Amino acid sequence: MGLLSTVLVKSYVEFWGRKWNIQDISAVVVLLALHCLCLFAPFHFNWGAFWVAMALYLLTGLGVTLSYHRNLAHRSFTLPKWLEYSFAYCGVLSLQGSPIEWVCTHRYHHQFTDTGKDPHSPIKGLWHSQMGWIFDSSYRFGQCGGLKNVEDLKKQLFYRFLRHTNLLHSVLLGGLLYAAGGFSFLVWGMGVRTVLVLHNTFLVNSVGHMWGKKPWNTGDMSRNN
Structure with missing residues (x-):
C-alpha cells in the first residue's frame, strides 16, 4: 500500500471509526441541512430574500470577526457590556458554536498552532482543517484540557446561557424568517x-x-493570501 493510500485509510478510520457523541452528530445534521437548503437557492430567489441574507451575513460575520475573534478570544479591545453581549449574540446566530466553545478552540489554536494539539491544523489534512474538526468535539476539547482557558467567559451568566441554548437561537431565527418571507427567506x-x-x-x-506567501518565519504554517 502506497503512502497516500495509507494516509487516506488512516484518516478515514480516525474520522469514522472513532466514538461519536451527540454534539458531533448534531453538528453533522445541522451542517448537512444548511448545505441542502442552499440547493434550493436558484429556485427561490427574490431580492427581498437576498437583501435579508446580506444583512444577516454582515451582522453574523461581525459577530464572529469582531466579537468572537477580536473582542473575546484576543481581548484586543473592550466594549460596554450591553454592546459586547449584543455582538456576541450575533456570533451565536452564525452557527459556529457558543462564545465559550469558539473562544476556547481559538485560544488553543494559537497556543498550539500547527502542532498535534491544534484543533484545526492542516497537518491532519485539508478536510480536517476545513470542516472535519467540527465533527470531533472530543478531539477539540479533550486534547488540551477542555474549557480551562475560558474562565473569563465561564464566570459570566450570559455566556453560560448561550452555551446551553446555542442552537435554539438559530432555530428561532429560522422560524422568524419563514414567518416573514416564507421558504425563500429561510433558504437565503x-x-x-x-x-x-x-x-x-x-x-x-x-x-x-496551506497556500500563499510567507514573508515572516513565524514557526507555523500560517500564510498571507
Whole structure:
C-alpha cells in the first residue's frame, strides 16, 4: 500500500471509526441541512430574500470577526457590556458554536498552532482543517484540557446561557424568517448566508495555512493570501 493510500485509510478510520457523541452528530445534521437548503437557492430567489441574507451575513460575520475573534478570544479591545453581549449574540446566530466553545478552540489554536494539539491544523489534512474538526468535539476539547482557558467567559451568566441554548437561537431565527418571507427567506437567510459565513471562516484555518506567501518565519504554517 502506497503512502497516500495509507494516509487516506488512516484518516478515514480516525474520522469514522472513532466514538461519536451527540454534539458531533448534531453538528453533522445541522451542517448537512444548511448545505441542502442552499440547493434550493436558484429556485427561490427574490431580492427581498437576498437583501435579508446580506444583512444577516454582515451582522453574523461581525459577530464572529469582531466579537468572537477580536473582542473575546484576543481581548484586543473592550466594549460596554450591553454592546459586547449584543455582538456576541450575533456570533451565536452564525452557527459556529457558543462564545465559550469558539473562544476556547481559538485560544488553543494559537497556543498550539500547527502542532498535534491544534484543533484545526492542516497537518491532519485539508478536510480536517476545513470542516472535519467540527465533527470531533472530543478531539477539540479533550486534547488540551477542555474549557480551562475560558474562565473569563465561564464566570459570566450570559455566556453560560448561550452555551446551553446555542442552537435554539438559530432555530428561532429560522422560524422568524419563514414567518416573514416564507421558504425563500429561510433558504437565503439561513442556508446561503450561514454557509457563506461558515466557509469564509473555515478557509482561514485551511487555505490560510496551506497556500500563499510567507514573508515572516513565524514557526507555523500560517500564510498571507
